[in-house]
Amino acid sequence: MTDAMIHEDSLPGHESALDRPPQWQPRYPGSGRLAGKVAIVTGADSGIGRAVAALYAREGAKIAIVYLSEDDDAAESQRIVEAEGSAAIIIRADVGSREACDRIVAEALQAFGQIDIIVNNAGEQHPDQDIVDITEEQLRRTFQTNIFGMFFLVQAARPHLREGAAIVNCTSVTMYQGSKELLDYSSTKGAITAFTRSLSENLIEHGIRVNAVAPGPIWTPLNPCGGASPEKLAHFGENTPMGRPGQPNEVAPAFLFLACEDASYMSGQVLHPNGGTIVNG
Template structure:
């Protein structure tokens, strides 16, 4: 690792960015809302997509609960946000490293795990949160490139990171994946994204069955519309942003710090009797789980 603890691998091609939180006028709320209680004391977590949004909120909350964090983010343009997340973690009295690259590439997933082990000496929690989405009104509008890219980012990355992490996870470890309300209720303009979220839910349940005998729990969180950079920077049509989240029973979008506690619960021993399950912070939308 270099002096800045920031790892930047060689990447041949980068997908489109999810957007920078630092440029948003209406900043998402990432701040933990309650004092910590040591539920992750001494643990080490990899959190993907941790530069902003839900990932930043998860990193902040995990740090408050005692974990050191490997912050994984995608593009150079998100470096400022990633450094902000690292500062947040350090303000909570924990350590963090920033790892920049494309998790859709198996080699980078291997390098993320190696870097976390080199710095912290252990790995206890994997949070698969990174993702991308691109709205299209017609299925014919989804290009082969976009389809492959969305699956590579959203589900291939989870396979690659878990494969890299698996030899270093033992009894009591936890994996938490980020799926979506769109897996359960569908989305007429996010066809490829929703399909990946269905794959993630099936992956979560199957991986749970695969790892449960070794004492490794695998669960997922399925957020509804959450105010993060993903949506205003291309994840939703611009004309829909004024009404974003207003169709939920609560009549508003959620904030990242309203989702992060679901990840904490599933990552810590409070959920020691839960595996293969999905939590639904979605503003009151009733779905079949």
């Protein structure tokens, strides 16, 4: 696995190319809940990651924006963070590479001198109607990005995380409901939930909290750029109780809550911004 490896299809896709742009804008004024903090946010060039970076910046955090290949989207996310009065760097890297994760941490430390929050948001998915259609390459690649990348980034950052640090992982409603055309993706999300709970047990004695967010169908570039079949995309989000897909800025507040002192008594937990679907998880 090298830093130069790329995803299949056109994933994760350019947010700037969508006819219906996702809504990333924070919905309320900041109150300094992340003042003095530094956050690494993977997949922050678009979608949920961009919304999280924007909201964290509004709350006072400096942001290391990690992205795979969409240079224009990453530059726009940096502009958004800086427009909030904060500082940002952009790091082009494949989180599925251990070497790349080492570099991400090194560049964040060089720029900001500390790491307080890790948001493991980057992910990929590839729809397949039949399990026999999932190639070995796709299976390995999906696990490499979605769960190996979380291990690699936390391993690289762990020596620099102090008491009070927070890790927030992105799992999915598919971990709880399953998804007949996202077998490998859903499996990685199950692994992420187990990783979150186990890492919480591992780090809690050191004063480091680990939680996760399990979004439902959210309108980001991931699905229209190859992450969902045309049939599913035509009715994306309609099966939720709210009858619509969510927007990234409806998910970002969950990431903020888990990263700040408001959630000081929460670790090993999962929040569910999913349009009203009850998953009992």
